[in-house]
Amino acid sequence: MKTLPRMDVAIIGGxxxxxxxxxxxxxxxxxxxxxxxxxxxxxxxxxxxGMDELDYQIRLRLMQDASKETVTFRHTSKDRALPVRQFSSxxxxxxxxxxxxxxxGCTPRVLPDCFEIVTRTVERYGAAKLPANHSMQDWxxxxxxxxxxxxxxxxxxxxxxxxxxxxEGPHSAxxxxxxxxxxxxxxxxxxxxxSLGYHPSPAPSxxxxxxxxxxxxxxxxxxxYCGFCERFGCMVGAKAQPxxxxxxxxxRQKNVTVRTGAxxxxxxxxxxxxxxxxxxxxxxxxIVQPADLVMLASWTLNNTRxxxxxxxxxxxxxxxxTGHVGRNLTHQATSRGVVMFFDHPLNRFMGSGACGxxxxxxxxxxxxxxxxxxxxxxxxxxxxxxxxxxxGFGAVPPSVKATWGSEWKKAAIDAFDCTSNLGISGxxxxxxxxxxxxxxxxxxxxxxxxxxxxxDWNDNERNMIAYLTSKMAEVGRAMGARExxxxxxxxxxxxxxxxxxxxxxxxxxxxxxxxxxxxxxLQHWQMSNLFVLGASTFPQNPSGNPTLTILAQTLxxxxxxxxxxxxxxxxxx
Amino acid sequence: xxxxxxxxxxxxxxxxxxxxVPLRFFDEREALIISAATARIFPSDANGPGATEGGVVxxxxxxxxxxxxxxxxxxxxxxxxxxxxxxxxxxxxxxxEVYREGLVLLGQDFxxxxxxxxxxxxxxxxxxxxxxxxxxxxxxxxxSDPMHGGNADMIGWQMIGYPGPYMSWxxxxxxxxxxxxxxxxxxxxxxxxxxxxxxxxxx
Numbered sequence: 001m002k003t004l005p006r007m008d009v010a011i012i013g014g015x016x017x018x019x020x021x022x023x024x025x026x027x028x029x030x031x032x033x034x035x036x037x038x039x040x041x042x043x044x045x046x047x048x049x050g051m052d053e054l055d056y057q058i059r060l061r062l063m064q065d066a067s068k069e070t071v072t073f074r075h076t077s078k079d080r081a082l083p084v085r086q087f088s089s090x091x092x093x094x095x096x097x098x099x100x101x102x103x104x105g106c107t108p109r110v111l112p113d114c115f116e117i118v119t120r121t122v123e124r125y126g127a128a129k130l131p132a133n134h135s136m137q138d139w140x141x142x143x144x145x146x147x148x149x150x151x152x153x154x155x156x157x158x159x160x161x162x163x164x165x166x167x168e169g170p171h172s173a174x175x176x177x178x179x180x181x182x183x184x185x186x187x188x189x190x191x192x193x194x195s196l197g198y199h200p201s202p203a204p205s206x207x208x209x210x211x212x213x214x215x216x217x218x219x220x221x222x223x224x225y226c227g228f229c230e231r232f233g234c235m236v237g238a239k240a241q242p243x244x245x246x247x248x249x250x251x252r253q254k255n256v257t258v259r260t261g262a263x264x265x266x267x268x269x270x271x272x273x274x275x276x277x278x279x280x281x282x283x284x285x286x287i288v289q290p291a292d293l294v295m296l297a298s299w300t301l302n303n304t305r306x307x308x309x310x311x312x313x314x315x316x317x318x319x320x321x322t323g324h325v326g327r328n329l330t331h332q333a334t335s336r337g338v339v340m341f342f343d344h345p346l347n348r349f350m351g352s353g354a355c356g357x358x359x360x361x362x363x364x365x366x367x368x369x370x371x372x373x374x375x376x377x378x379x380x381x382x383x384x385x386x387x388x389x390x391x392g393f394g395a396v397p398p399s400v401k402a403t404w405g406s407e408w409k410k411a412a413i414d415a416f417d418c419t420s421n422l423g424i425s426g427x428x429x430x431x432x433x434x435x436x437x438x439x440x441x442x443x444x445x446x447x448x449x450x451x452x453x454x455x456d457w458n459d460n461e462r463n464m465i466a467y468l469t470s471k472m473a474e475v476g477r478a479m480g481a482r483e484x485x486x487x488x489x490x491x492x493x494x495x496x497x498x499x500x501x502x503x504x505x506x507x508x509x510x511x512x513x514x515x516x517x518x519x520x521x522l523q524h525w526q527m528s529n530l531f532v533l534g535a536s537t538f539p540q541n542p543s544g545n546p547t548l549t550i551l552a553q554t555l556x557x558x559x560x561x562x563x564x565x566x567x568x569x570x571x572x573x
Numbered sequence: 574x575x576x577x578x579x580x581x582x583x584x585x586x587x588x589x590x591x592x593x594v595p596l597r598f599f600d601e602r603e604a605l606i607i608s609a610a611t612a613r614i615f616p617s618d619a620n621g622p623g624a625t626e627g628g629v630v631x632x633x634x635x636x637x638x639x640x641x642x643x644x645x646x647x648x649x650x651x652x653x654x655x656x657x658x659x660x661x662x663x664x665x666x667x668x669x670e671v672y673r674e675g676l677v678l679l680g681q682d683f684x685x686x687x688x689x690x691x692x693x694x695x696x697x698x699x700x701x702x703x704x705x706x707x708x709x710x711x712x713x714x715x716x717s718d719p720m721h722g723g724n725a726d727m728i729g730w731q732m733i734g735y736p737g738p739y740m741s742w743x744x745x746x747x748x749x750x751x752x753x754x755x756x757x758x759x760x761x762x763x764x765x766x767x768x769x770x771x772x773x774x775x776x
Contacts (some may be wrong), residue, residue, distance in 0.1 A: 181747040410618075
């Protein structure tokens with residue numbers, strides 16, 4: 001074991017949140033900062049040869065190597081958890097940039113009432129409307145408090161969009177770049193949705209509609225709509241990624257180091273303060289990196305796992321309902337909604353990860369739930385994403401029963417470019433029975449216990465998806481589809497079908513130490529020189545994609561550290 | 574041969590020339606059996622060429638010979654236990670082993686059987702893990718970039734009107750609404766101007 005010279009700040013994880021914090025501290029302080037990233041370095045040029053569906057979307061070249069570390073999964077605490085032997089339901093990234101490299105660039109803001117979900121629901125419907133067994137709580141901050149940081153995050157990434165969605169909270173500024181162009185399919189949705197009284201808006205996108213210079217002076221070119229976003233890195237840098245938006249700034253900062261191949265296993269502490277971290281490098285050597293300030297900024301699940309492995313804070317005990325580390329695990333209640341079969345081609349090989357049209361009429365509490373058997377809703381969108389030939393092949397109208405052979409082949413070829421679906425990305429409430437702890441049986445390549453996920457869908461998600469699916473079928477018919485098929489409704493949580501990589505919770509934030517792991521400044525309640533960044537701090541899962549909110553929260557925390565914590569270390573109030 | 578919108582196109586792979594490709598995993602007998610099975614899943618018929626013309630068996634052979642075939646990236650720590658379907662594949666068998674078992678299911682005489690008898694045989698194993706894998710690999714072999722060994726001369730892409738990896742559709746994304754836009758397919762190698770190393774050739 002080797003002990004390195006002390007640094008002021010050690011940041012675990014080189015994805016969006018960790019690198020953004022490093023960039024902010026690098027620019028605004030003289031602190032020495034090291035980012036410890038367990039994967040390898042990445043840069044835009046790495047993606048030039050990367051337009052291959054098989055290696056990237058199916059063999060998952062940019063993702064965490066499941067052979068070394070995965071998670072285990074079971075539905076309830078009575079069941080036996082088994083390892084997720086290959087990632088499918090969600091896809092953790094690795095390497096510099098993390099999942100921020102392979103994301104789609106969808107950047108909706110969270111609806112204001114999400115931040116006060118319990119208060120608002122009780123106010124409008126009474127406490128009896130909350131599902132039995134829920135463990136939701138207000139975030140402890142409001143949309144208004146976060147709004148300036150949303151705007152800053154949008155400027156950092158150059159988000160393309162147009163404000164004006166009537167259900168969203170106020171925006172203090174227009175999006176920095178106009179909306180992306182869209183393919184045929186989203187226009188059909190836009191027109192049909194409008195004719196039925198919905199309020200479609202261009203989906204905000206981190207894929208630039210035009211060249212843009214951000215406040216750090218970083219210039220990125222316009223998106224070319226090549227269709228290789230999801231699970232790919234952008235070969236021209238039009239999709240905002242940590243490697244093209246943050247790393248060029250960090251590379252100029254003398255006080256920030258990004259150390260790759262550093263797999264952090266423990267956060268170290270003494271007398272109630274963290275003293276640094278220990279990690280294994282690529283040679284397998286154990287290394288201690290002392291630091292005065294530690295930031296956990298690895299992906300959601302790993303933030304929780306590191307706190308559990310390090311025995312920091314009280315682990316959640318589902319039977320007793322005590323402790324907080326690991327509780328409120330949420331994924332996202334997603335569905336392929338309705339699948340539509342048209343009589344005309346959609347040319348759907350063109351597009352970008354976030355070019356589309358969305359409605360929020362059925363999101364949050366935008367609609368009256370008084371007579372419905374669920375609360376909350378979903379962000380619903382039609383995308384032109386560049387549908388790939390392997391993943392996009394094989395869908396046939398419900399009238400065709402064959403799944404292989406000539407009949408299926410004909411139907412699948414006919415349907416290939418005439419089919420698309422509406423994406424439903426719904427809130428996932430938090431429940432006492434959905435949580436994480438350490439697995440008693442299975443271990444990672446270093447011998448540490450895997451994280452164990454205990455999670456299932458509940459009636460609120462099932463009913464919400466069923467209701468929204470029926471509403472979307474109406475829109476699908478108004479879009480002129482020949483056949484409209486409802487996607488399978490969620491029954492039990494499964495690890496086989498991709499949902500999103502938006503797992504959240506485990507190190508949740510809150511207004512007081514009695515209900516959370518970190519305060520609203522993302523500072524650990526019991527260990528004031530430890531901060532936890534990222535979606536692991538979301539108390540429950542808002543609809544839509546979390547990255548913009550993660551960035552806004554990280555900026556808010558960076559301000560608090562620079563403006564207040566460094567002047568007077570201790571618990572921020 | 575017709576594309577999606579019934580526009581005739583020349584498909585070079587349909588020419589009479591035969592290409593001999595060295596096998597990496599299967600022996601010749603096994604390759605013929607797997608090839609015959611993929612040809613029933615994705616047949617050559619009035620709707621265009623199938624798995625045989627696409628070279629799907631070459632694709633599968635290379636995948637099985639490479640890191641995927643030996644589960645290089647799958648979590649393979651014991652204990653292996655049966656779980657619920659929602660917990661995902663828990664088998665110990667690697668894709669290579671799944672195919673070895675699948676070849677036994679298909680039988681030594683599969684290749685020589687009539688198409689109807691082959692279909693009946695496949696129908697009988699439709700719910701097996703092997704069959705689901707074979708079906709998925711057939712689609713992959715038809716529609717992946719030709720550098721992986723299948724989709725010969727991009728016949729799969731031509732059939733469905735997919736143009737392959739172009740660098741830019743910036744001038745087209747908001748055009749051609751409701752009308753087929755069918756640029757000539759190009760492979761990744763053609764687009765980037767040099768050979769690209771596929772994952773099956775990695776360690």
